[in-house]
Amino acid sequence: MQNAKPLPSYLVHRYHGWKATTWTENRAWYRRLADEGQRPRAMVISCCDSRVHVTSIFGADQGEFFIHRNIANLVPPYNPDGEYHGTSAAVEYAVTTLKVAHVIIVGHSLCGGVKGCHDMCTGHAPALEEKSSFVGRWMDILRPGYERVKDLPETERLRALEKEAVLVSLENLMTFPFVRSAVEGGEMTLHGLWNDIGEGGLEQYDPTTHKFVPI
Structure with missing residues (x-):
């Protein structure tokens, strides 16, 4: 090479x-x-963004987290079609082989991938609409989340979509049979977080209120 x-x-x-x-x-x-x-307690799925450093946020030691990073911290729906699925493979390994006790999705403020999805869905990013765009086709995963926030005021929409990236990923995790089995069997829990980079804030999704609340 x-x-x-x-x-x-x-x-x-x-x-x-x-x-x-x-x-x-x-x-x-x-x-x-x-x-x-390795015997990690948790799997963390976070964004590739260089400003998001989950081991620093939680003061984690080596061997504590099984970490997977991708654009906009997304998990695709379960789809065993024989194609390449890096995120799905990481989830499968964490749940079925490592038997982690927690899967944590970490979204964040000012996410470029989420903004790309927003721009694509509003017709302002034609390059991402191209079939050849890896980023665009990956961000298609978030289109259901955009549909849920598209009627919000423009000043609120991007932040809401960042949090939808977390929720869409949690929803998609439950389409994996081995994830659903582990969750329903009480062997594993799912968690959704959103990190405010500039303020150092961390919010978690509360299913009782359907809102993200400060930790």
Whole structure:
């Protein structure tokens, strides 16, 4: 593969700093994780956005979270069609092999993927409408959420759609037979969160009020 290049020097320096400090100070723990395998308590599905750092938000240690990131923290509906399904594969592995106790969807403010969905659904992003657009076809998952908020005032619509991305994902999770079985059997719980990046806020979905409330 001729196009692969050595890492930028700043990343090499950061690695050596980590190896000399964090890894060295916790060497026994890292070796235990390697020898005994992972037993994460929860799966976290969050956005690819570089500003969303779930391990920092929750102060998580290595081995605690099984993390999957994608554009706009979306879970597609269950669809065993034999095609490529990275998110579905991650969910299957977490639930059936790792047997996590929780699956947590984490949405966030100022999500570019959600804005793209909004622009596409309002006719302002023709490039995303193209069949060849990977982002556009992925954001089709969120179209049902847009339909639920499209009549809101424009000033409220984007934030509401960010939270719909969490709800649509929770709804789609329950279409997976192994997820439904684990939830209904009391073996696993689902959770929906929304993170306000600028304010450091975190809200969780309350099914009794059908609203996101501050934690």
